[in-house]
Amino acid sequence: MDWDKLRIFHAVADAGSLTHAGDTLNLSQSAVSRQIRGLEESLNATLFHRHARGLILTEQGELLFDATRSMAQRLDAAEARIRDSKEEVFGELRVTTTTGFGSLWLAPRLNKLYEKFPDLRIDLMLEERVLDLPMREADVAIRLKEPSQADLIRKRLMGVNMRLYASKDYLDARGRPEKIEDLSHHRLICQNVNSTQVSAGSTYTQELLTYNIPSLLTVNNYFGVLQATLNGLGIGVLPDYILADFPDIERVLPPSESREIPVFLAYPEELRHSKRIAAFRDFVTEEIFEHRKNLHESGDT
Missing domain, CATH: 3.40.190.10 (Periplasmic binding protein-like II)
Incomplete structure (x- = not known):
């Protein structure tokens, strides 16, 4: 199967439009259309339904898109490992956590991380949904419960009430x-x-x-x-x-409180040697230490 055609198909399926995919790929709409027709002919299958509002994947198109999406995620992981083989801490780090913890505790402290690693680009994703780390929906997560997904390295950070x-x-x-x-x-x-x-x-x-x-x-x-x-x-x-x-x-009304909620940091096993992950992990660990010390000094522990 032609890898270039698969790359173009993935862009079209992701964008839902020949024009938008062409803009992303720096190709004309006609060139993108020719590649899609060629792929459909080679597979003897229709991959898209065409209509006025754009393109919708057929059942065969959905099957192929699942495959190309998995390929893209694996390529992203390989690219990350290659980048992380260098000594410098730089590039994108996708961090997911809850809206509350991310906006109230993590985001106000990130300036310290940027001061140390100014070339780091952090994509902070705040939502309650648990993103799939092994499938590279994010690089690292801070979760308010122990992660259940397999193939994750996890570190307990602290308890919250x-x-x-x-x-x-x-x-x-x-x-x-x-x-x-x-x-x-x-x-x-x-x-x-x-x-x-x-x-x-x-x-x-x-x-x-x-x-x-x-x-x-x-x-x-x-x-x-x-x-x-x-x-x-x-x-x-x-x-x-x-x-x-x-x-x-x-x-x-102390001592009224909930039972303790464990806070975990987790990331995929394949990113064990990532320097970006290590930098973020060490930063969070240091900030947790300072946080605990401040609470102890204030007497609210």
Whole structure:
């Protein structure tokens, strides 16, 4: 099978358009069309349905696209290993983690990594969906549960607990709850228990809601919960890693908290010798150490 035709087919299937694929490949639309026709003739199969809105893969086209997508991912992995055979730390590093951890803890600290490795390009993907590391949807992940995928190197970074926090101005104005039942006099800010989140967080929120809380604000990620809490809308259910970075909030009703949530760093076995991965792993480990030291010094451990 002609590798060049497969490359062009993959670009067309990915773009859903001859024109857009041609722009990506620096080829004319007619040249792309000729290559696709040639591939279809060699396979004696129709790979695309043509219509006014673009191109849709046929069943045979879907089969071939699955194969070329796998090839592209393996080539990306090979390219990464070749780049990582050099001494310098540079190039793209695709990092995936949750919206809350990525926006509240990781992103504010990345400047230290860039200062040390200015030629590093980080693609930070914040979402609750677990990306497939062995299939190279990302290079490295920070996950709030132990990864279950095979062929991953994993390192436990720390434990996190969900706790109650409020702004100092809010507590000065509305009073500080002295017992858990006092939450019935406050607005609770939390993630919806049916939203995608770690089970320990959902369970803790469900327990709090049993205390007859009349006013509630739910947000679909912890970044939004924090912003509402900082602006004095009520008492927020938030991960404990935020406390050291936001001195205007204080913990409410200790020792109330969720059970511990483990935080893991994971990456594919094939990237074991990647210098970019090693640089990121060491950076995160150092920042975790500093984070723990700050919490210890503040007395909130």
